[in-house]
Amino acid sequence: MEAVIAKNEEQMKDAFYVRKEVFVKEQNVPVEEEIDELENESEHIVVYDGDQPVGAGRWRLKEGLGKLERICVLKSHRSAGVGVIIIQALEKAAEARGVSGFILNAQTQAVPFYEKQGYKVSSKEEFLDAGIPHLQMIKYRSF
Template sequence: MEAIIANTEKQINDAFFVRKEVFVKEQQVPEEEEIDHLEDTSEHIVIYDGSQPVGAGRWRFKDGYAKLERICVMKSHRSLGVGAIIMQALEKAAAARGASAFILNAQTQAVPFYEKQGYHVTSGEEFLDAGIPHLEMVKDNKQ
């Protein structure tokens, strides 16, 4: 597995492909909500298994944090460590630009995965995003 910062149109389209497969087709998120106005101001990561894109995520700065978003893994590659590879790649890319604290909105069912990556739930309450329950989580590398 290889994590790539998406710099070419093909790599960005590969990231969008994975996101559409997972979020739009599998989780029924409307495509107009999945692909949004923040795409051009975010840095995208795509994970390849050979030449096949199998995972994706993006990050951007927001309110002093690196906000990690749209983290997903193709069904065929779940439980193979791809999610951890995405998280490491996103955090490394953000840290290279000066980030030391990270925030994300986790689907509630994925909270245990993010906890294993060093994140903890903030004091915020559960909320719906695209009809899916989420919790805000943070990680501060300064600790």
């Protein structure tokens, strides 16, 4: 499996395909909430299994930190390490721009996954995003 930075229209379509499959179809997030005004200021990652898109995520600069967002994996590829590939690719892309700290809003059920990647819960209480409980998490790199 390979993570690539989406640089063309086809790769962006692949990222949106994965996001719509996971967030819109599986989790019932309205498409107009999923595809938002931040798409153009974000750098997108797509993970391919051969030529098939199976995972996606994006990051953007927010208050000096890399904000990781929209991280998702198709049901067929969960527990295959795709999530780790996405996180590593997003962090690497952000680090290439001088970022050494990262934040993300994790669905509460995914908190243990992010903790294994070195993230720590930073919000005091759960909050709803698209009707789904989340916690904010943070991670700093030490070089």
